[in-house]
Amino acid sequence: MQTQSENACFGGTQGVYTHASSACACDMTFGLFLPEEARDGPVPVLWYLSGLTCTHENAMTKAGAQTWAAEQGIALVFPDTSPRGEAVADDEAYDLGKGAGFYVNATQDPWAPHFRMWDYVAEELPALLGENFAIDLDRQAITGHSMGGHGALTLAMGLPGRFRSVSAFAPIAHPSASDWGRKQLGAYLGEDEATWAAHDATLLMREAGFDGPVLTDTGTKDQFLDLLKPEALFEAAAARRQQGTMRMQPGYDHSYFFVSTFMEDHVAFHAEALYG
């Protein structure tokens, strides 16, 4: 593992690290914020999964999450959104290939050799964090934005017992019924839609829900509402009697100005679960 940078930040350290990933069969880079408390021993961790076109860097520099994670003594991990490098397949569209891994293990060519973001985020990266940093893997929570909100919700519901709480900012809530989803799940997983169900938050909510608290925020002026389909997830959550809070925020759009506005709420929500 190589240290790309480490900056003092809110009393802790914002680091960027690169490592050879076996899941993705390429070098992967992630951001990790460790609060001051990590100097004295393992701290709980909040995963932040990013959206289409992002790298590890966008949320790390624009979401303002360190402010509140430092206050709560929580680590933040910012994974990349896809495998990277010249050997990795790509597509001209912004929403397929690099920057658009959708947090699945691809089974279809040309994606299958590298696009294994589910395994990367669910297995390889947590193990790496636990071995190399003062991270308490018994206290994990997860959030994300847009495609990353989809990732957070599907990982949380797909790995029962792993995360104490899950939240999402403007998640892609029902990808198997959206152009943000059908295209990518078809490309990565093939045309058998039965294989998509494990990667659709609304279907997972209908099927099993989440064994902890859920928080989602979506802006009423989000320019992608028709693709996000929050109404599907809201309906499924209420029908299941899922413990949680599903909010529509008046006037907010899809940008990081929206994400940063509600970040304090989300980190406080996760802190309550992580320290409860």
Add this chain to the structure above:
Amino acid sequence: MQTQSENACFGGTQGVYTHASSACACDMTFGLFLPEEARDGPVPVLWYLSGLTCTHENAMTKAGAQTWAAEQGIALVFPDTSPRGEAVADDEAYDLGKGAGFYVNATQDPWAPHFRMWDYVAEELPALLGENFAIDLDRQAITGHSMGGHGALTLAMGLPGRFRSVSAFAPIAHPSASDWGRKQLGAYLGEDEATWAAHDATLLMREAGFDGPVLTDTGTKDQFLDLLKPEALFEAAAARRQQGTMRMQPGYDHSYFFVSTFMEDHVAFHAEALYG
């Protein structure tokens, strides 16, 4: 004036606007955060001047200032750092020409026709803000980072009575004695160093100081300490018995991770002066 974008942000609006600048003889773009309170009438304003290579956008997306400005009911203005456009002279170096206006009115060619950032920030942009937005020009404060910290300190001391408070993050504190300064002041103002004195915070502090509170933060691990020369400004401020707080922050560098860490303190400092 053209609206480039407006995003809901912490209950207010983060806007980006472009206008034909007479001071710079080109189109100029700036960011403006208006808190919720601006809907009910004029609010005080905190100027944030950015550093070398930045546009209006860097601090607007990375400094986290809106969090605290919203809490305090203060507007934030993020000017660009130089004139822009094909007609504007430039230099291959990152620290001269575009992105490096140094907040002076250039008198030397090829810079003189457009590089009038002092007039732009001191005269044209405040007038434009007062005419078009709910900004109370009787309650202004100013801050900035690096070259922008230099700008904040020199504007505050050079315009007595204009700003109620001034702060700076890692300011270029003594440019006439630094390679971040001698090159640019020489290029923009010519070789007569007497003309530089109005643009050197340390010399201004020795000469007259500031008629209000001053706050500066600089990291002990700042990679540019030899160019910033905080020791010169510290010495001058103490010798003058300047009201103020000059801090060296252990472990912090020159990045926005440093700026965002101490932004809450700076906004609270200015709020006290603006509402006092």
